[in-house]
Amino acid sequence: SQTIHQWPATLVQPVGSPLSLECTVEGTSNPNLYWYRQAAGRGLQLLFYSVGIGQISSEVPQNLSASRPQDRQFILSSKKLLLSDSGFYLCAWSGLAGPSYEQYFGPGTRLTVT
């Protein structure tokens, strides 16, 4: 069966520090991968998605970036964190895009920027 891992689970970082969040998927090949952010009490905001190694699409301009160095690894990074980067970051994967394929989410990383 497929599983998705995220780490760290929680992170407290000062403003201006770098960020690296990692997501890995097991039990499937060539997944579509997604990064979402969920601000406190808010809905989901899609940040990035990837349909293959090295292929990243950005949904919103910001100081975050994403990379996919391996088929089942997706990394979210920042060179300098802002207070507004605080939130709950969720990674997700899906099989094929289209009308029937749902996304499966990881446990999330709670980021607090102080």
Next chain:
Amino acid sequence: GDSVTQMEGPVTLSEEAFLTINCTYTATGYPSLFWYVQYPGEGLQLLLKATKADDKGSNKGFEATYRKETTSFHLEKGSVQVSDSAVYFCALPPLDDYKLSFGAGTTVTVRA
């Protein structure tokens, strides 16, 4: 573009009460429809889905019927428990895109 509109809440209920969360959609074609649930401090889990018109998805006592004529996919549960306290998201996958369109989420609190 394709989108979902969801009752935002918050919703507060007593145990054993009836729960309904409204979700309507706008889409080209007839996509699958999903309900996700997010328990406190966790990621989202797929709660149920329906892949075509008149399908009924069900799981954990929750049900939702894909109504093409009203473009709706309302979530219902006949008798909620405290453990059903969570945020519920309606979602729709566009036919020609990789992104799910999520509703705004409905926070449900069930009191004992």
